[in-house]
Amino acid sequence: MMTAYNFSAGPAKLPEEVMLQAQNEFVDWNGQHSSVMEISHRSKAFLRVAEEAESDFRDLLTIPANYKVLFMHGGGRGQFAAVPLNLSAPEQCSTHIVTGSWSKGAVAESDKYNNAVVIAEATIKDGLKYVEPVKSDLQPDAAYCHFCPNETVDGIAFDWLPQVGSVPLVADMSSTILSQPLDIDKYGLIYAGAQKNIGPSGLSVVIVRDDLLGKAQAITPSFLDYSLQSQNDSMYNTPPTYSWYLAGLVFKWLKDKGGVNAIAAINDQKSALLYEAIDSSDFYNNPVHPDNRSKMNVPFTLANGELDSVFLEQAESAGLQALKGHRSVGGMRASIYNAMPLSGVQALVAFMKEFERKFG
Numbered sequence: 029m030m031t032a033y034n035f036s037a038g039p040a041k042l043p044e045e046v047m048l049q050a051q052n053e054f055v056d057w058n059g060q061h062s063s064v065m066e067i068s069h070r071s072k073a074f075l076r077v078a079e080e081a082e083s084d085f086r087d088l089l090t091i092p093a094n095y096k097v098l099f100m101h102g103g104g105r106g107q108f109a110a111v112p113l114n115l116s117a118p119e120q121c122s123t124h125i126v127t128g129s130w131s132k133g134a135v136a137e138s139d140k141y142n143n144a145v146v147i148a149e150a151t152i153k154d155g156l157k158y159v160e161p162v163k164s165d166l167q168p169d170a171a172y173c174h175f176c177p178n179e180t181v182d183g184i185a186f187d188w189l190p191q192v193g194s195v196p197l198v199a200d201m202s203s204t205i206l207s208q209p210l211d212i213d214k215y216g217l218i219y220a221g222a223q224k225n226i227g228p229s230g231l232s233v234v235i236v237r238d239d240l241l242g243k244a245q246a247i248t249p250s251f252l253d254y255s256l257q258s259q260n261d262s263m264y265n266t267p268p269t270y271s272w273y274l275a276g277l278v279f280k281w282l283k284d285k286g287g288v289n290a291i292a293a294i295n296d297q298k299s300a301l302l303y304e305a306i307d308s309s310d311f312y313n314n315p316v317h318p319d320n321r322s323k324m325n326v327p328f329t330l331a332n333g334e335l336d337s338v339f340l341e342q343a344e345s346a347g348l349q350a351l352k353g354h355r356s357v358g359g360m361r362a363s364i365y366n367a368m369p370l371s372g373v374q375a376l377v378a379f380m381k382e383f384e385r386k387f388g
């Protein structure tokens with residue numbers, strides 16, 4: 029079988045070891061003669077899965093005791109609604125840093141439930157997409173400040189924290205969580221849809237400081253209510269059990285690999301290799317300022333856009349899959365989350381060099 033590398037932005041590749049283990053215990057899990065997806069979420073066996081996943085996740089990110097971890101339904105966009113519903117009153121404002129399509133989407137959803145105010149946006153510097161560090165918030169009464177440190181579609185990232193005084197920071201980390209260490213106590217809330225760096229879609233993981241709980245608007249759907257879910261160990265309604273189980277396997281895989289510090293070093297290596305290939309040639313281009321390049325999602329274009337479809341076809345034939353850029357951006361995008369091995373990026377770079385030799 030040809031070695032294939034899947035560069036999908038999401039749902040994305042999961043670690044091969046995890047997929048093989050899941051396959052191995054798919055029908056008969058834990059000697060139960062049932063699949064883990066066929067047993068009660070309230071059974072002792074599943075509760076152990078749930079607890080272990082949470083404790084491994086807490087270990088990986090060193091999450092302090094005053095933060096709750098919730099395993100919820102509804103992916104990233106579910107949280108676009110849950111955050112304003114839980115953290116703000118309808119007349120209150122939330123502030124937003126808009127750096128790409130996801131943080132923009134969060135504004136529109138938030139504005140249904142509170143008064144969403146954009147305080148900063150991505151700009152252009154030296155002809156490249158750039159995000160100026162946010163140093164002040166003119167809305168000191170804001171319920172929270174929302175941002176997305178890694179924009180999956182646009183390949184724009186920033187590693188500074190907005191300086192907004194005592195306004196709690198809320199980060200959409202759907203496409204960057206677990207890719208590098210975090211200072212959790214700098215945040216009020218972090219959330220992530222699972223399908224980029226955690227597991228299958230449908231699940232979202234929320235890390236929330238406990239003093240932010242208990243303020244949900246009366247209209248909040250019960251299953252999106254953080255306090256209620258927290259009081260019920262994320263089982264107020266039936267959680268996405270299979271996704272939770274697979275997330276747990278991914279957390280164990282990551283611990284075995286040495287945790288987030290170790291994977292961050294590999295992620296640095298992978299992204300540096302790919303950007304170096306793009307920068308060393310006039311044939312390829314990345315539209316993002318060096319300060320704001322994503323280590324997870326790397327968009328690039330060809331000098332001759334008419335070659336895009338040839339590039340994508342030949343890449344596919346070479347086993348390099350799902351490199352088409354998002355429909356709103358065009359060009360190519362390589363998503364290189366934790367589960368993408370260095371060998372995948374090396375194969376992509378070798379293909380790019382060969383393609384340039386043929387068509388450049």
Ligand SMILES: *Cc1c(COP(=O)(O)O)cnc(C)c1O
Nearest residue numbers: 103104105106130180202203221
């Ligand atoms: C994928 C993604 C989302 C949306 O997730 P859904 O599960 O499709 O709702 C939101 N934010 C970011 C940063 C994403 O990458």
